[in-house]
Amino acid sequence: MGPGRLSRALLLHCRRALGAARCPLKPPYGRSLGAAAAFRLCAPQRPPDGRAGGRGRWKGAAGAGRDDDNNDDDEDEEEEEEGDEDEEDDAELEELLGPSPLGPQFGAHRVAVVHPAVRWGPKKPLLTTAELQMAEAVALVDTLQNWTVLDKIIIPTKNPDKKFIFGKGNFEALTERIKKLPHVTAVFLNVERISSVTKKELEDAWGVKVFDRYTVVLHIFRCNARTKEAKLQIALAEIPLLRSNLKTEVSHLDQQRGGSRYIMGSGETFMETQNRLLREKELKIRNALEKLRKKRSLLRTQRRKREFPIISVMGYTNCGKTTLIKALTGDAGIQPRDQLFATLDITAHAGYLPSHMAVIYVDTIGFLSELPHNLVESFSATLEEVAYSDLIVHVRDITHPETILQKASVLSVLKDLNLPSHLLESMVEVHNKVDLIESYQPTEENALAISALHGHGLEELKEEIEKKILEATGKKMLTITVNLQGPQLSWLYKESTVQEVDVMPDDGTARVKVIISNSAFGKYRNLFPNSKFFVS
Numbered sequence: 001m002g003p004g005r006l007s008r009a010l011l012l013h014c015r016r017a018l019g020a021a022r023c024p025l026k027p028p029y030g031r032s033l034g035a036a037a038a039f040r041l042c043a044p045q046r047p048p049d050g051r052a053g054g055r056g057r058w059k060g061a062a063g064a065g066r067d068d069d070n071n072d073d074d075e076d077e078e079e080e081e082e083g084d085e086d087e088e089d090d091a092e093l094e095e096l097l098g099p100s101p102l103g104p105q106f107g108a109h110r111v112a113v114v115h116p117a118v119r120w121g122p123k124k125p126l127l128t129t130a131e132l133q134m135a136e137a138v139a140l141v142d143t144l145q146n147w148t149v150l151d152k153i154i155i156p157t158k159n160p161d162k163k164f165i166f167g168k169g170n171f172e173a174l175t176e177r178i179k180k181l182p183h184v185t186a187v188f189l190n191v192e193r194i195s196s197v198t199k200k201e202l203e204d205a206w207g208v209k210v211f212d213r214y215t216v217v218l219h220i221f222r223c224n225a226r227t228k229e230a231k232l233q234i235a236l237a238e239i240p241l242l243r244s245n246l247k248t249e250v251s252h253l254d255q256q257r258g259g260s261r262y263i264m265g266s267g268e269t270f271m272e273t274q275n276r277l278l279r280e281k282e283l284k285i286r287n288a289l290e291k292l293r294k295k296r297s298l299l300r301t302q303r304r305k306r307e308f309p310i311i312s313v314m315g316y317t318n319c320g321k322t323t324l325i326k327a328l329t330g331d332a333g334i335q336p337r338d339q340l341f342a343t344l345d346i347t348a349h350a351g352y353l354p355s356h357m358a359v360i361y362v363d364t365i366g367f368l369s370e371l372p373h374n375l376v377e378s379f380s381a382t383l384e385e386v387a388y389s390d391l392i393v394h395v396r397d398i399t400h401p402e403t404i405l406q407k408a409s410v411l412s413v414l415k416d417l418n419l420p421s422h423l424l425e426s427m428v429e430v431h432n433k434v435d436l437i438e439s440y441q442p443t444e445e446n447a448l449a450i451s452a453l454h455g456h457g458l459e460e461l462k463e464e465i466e467k468k469i470l471e472a473t474g475k476k477m478l479t480i481t482v483n484l485q486g487p488q489l490s491w492l493y494k495e496s497t498v499q500e501v502d503v504m505p506d507d508g509t510a511r512v513k514v515i516i517s518n519s520a521f522g523k524y525r526n527l528f529p530n531s532k533f534f535v536s
């Protein structure tokens with residue numbers, strides 16, 4: 001099987017991205033953030049030196065020469081069956097998602113961004129400043145089309161987590177400033193979550209909508225979600241918001257109706273009915289997600305059968321993960337964007353390492369520090385995939401003023417994912433965007449400096465990835481001379497990954513470049529003791 005064959009095998013797994021964005025996002029603007037997961041496999045670029053070769057030479061790739069034809073037929077059928085199922089699932093999904101249950105409040109907004117800053121005491125953040133946190137909050141708002149920042153207000157507070165975030169004097173000054181803003185329609189309070197009671201009180205005091213970080217990030221996610229899985233995860237993350245909205249709604253209704261809360265004949269109060277409906281919705285979403293997860297695990301098994309090593313590319317949002325994968329694979333379908341949470345779906349893309357080993361790069365959701373807990377939880381399942389990879393590449397935007405904080409955030413999420421320790425130990429750290437810094441030299445040991453955008457340092461990175469992949473998979477790369485009359489070649493196709501076959505017609509032999517496990521190689525030597533080999 002040549003590269004074309006490999007592409008076909010990979011393309012069999014291609015999953016089309018579903019649906020278009022529901023709500024508009026701004027075109028690329030300044031600095032941004034990022035996020036998460038479904039499976040799309042795309043065709044690889046040609047191997048580095050193409051197919052043209054010497055005498056009778058062609059290049060194979062991982063999984064070459066297996067009984068793939070049979071598999072392909074099965075898979076074609078599977079694909080058809082999946083197509084029917086997909087239609088059913090789509091209908092269910094539409095029902096589950098519908099328009100944003102958070103209502104029309106997310107139209108156009110003229111926003112005052114308020115950041116409660118802890119300037120001293122144990123709650124003071126260490127690796128950042130109030131100004132940088134404000135810049136990140138503004139970047140979030142800027143991502144949304146039709147949202148404009150009218151004012152940026154940093155207000156000191158001792159403890160932004162307490163019920164009334166601000167002291168009395170500061171609150172009055174803030175209220176006065178907000179009320180003076182021309183045509184302000186919303187306040188984005190840059191805290192993780194505010195309770196429905198606080199939200200209501202602030203909205204009453206300021207006369208405009210008040211959004212917390214959870215709501216804004218969720219809205220951006222909703223705008224960027226393309227696949228079923230991402231949409232379902234967002235729907236799941238919306239449930240807590242719907243629950244807290246419900247409380248406010250019910251207390252409002254109670255005031256209006258003077259406490260008559262029973263729904264006629266049902267024995268259930270309005271609150272109980274709505275809560276039950278929310279629980280049912282949550283269950284349906286979880287079931288639908290579970291179904292998708294099973295499909296993903298099937299795909300994983302199929303990839304394992306073909307032995308494509310998997311490399312997960314991870315990092316803080318906007319650090320350049322998608323750009324790097326595009327550069328490593330030449331996948332023209334990839335669209336990096338200077339936008340918050342540009343990648344909300346895990347996608348997989350095939351590429352080649354220097355020895356022509358075919359690998360799969362997995363693009364992942366970007367991280368954001370202080371990403372609301374519920375949101376992380378509903379998306380973390382998509383990151384399960386990372387545990388099945390052979391290597392993690394951690395990309396860092398080394399030009400970002402908070403690059404150290406970003407590294408700490410990424411490492412802390414990775415730690416929480418309970419990944420196998422060897423994955424964390426073998427992680428490759430990449431310092432990206434070095435084209436923006438003159439004569440950049442990494443201070444961290446073993447970090448590689450690259451520019452994904454301009455292609456600098458990519459050959460060194462591929463070499464490093466190849467070295468680590470061979471270590472991780474316990475395989476070696478060998479060139480074995482086989483007699484074409486004998487059974488060696490078909491044995492190697494069955495038991496190893498044939499990379500390249502170089503036929504020597506004059507003496508009826510071929511040089512076969514393989515990636516082979518230690519145990520398979522032991523067997524080969526027992527079976528064919530006279531066969532010559534050398535390390536590639």
Ligand SMILES: Nc1nc2c(ncn2[C@@H]2O[C@H](COP(=O)(O)OP(=O)(O)OP(=O)(O)O)[C@@H](O)[C@H]2O)c(=O)[nH]1
Pocket residue numbers: 032033034035315316317318319320321322323324335336337338339340341342343344365366367432433434435436450451452453454
């Ligand atoms: N100057 C420079 N810009 C880069 C480089 N790599 C990426 N960028 C830019 O950084 C922005 C974000 O790139 P992406 O590849 O979308 O980043 P990401 O990590 O996938 O972002 P999310 O999917 O949002 O998490 C884009 O505008 C890229 O053009 C680089 O090496 N140098």
Ligand SMILES: [Mg+2]
Pocket residue numbers: 034321322323336342343363
């Ligand atoms: Mg991306």
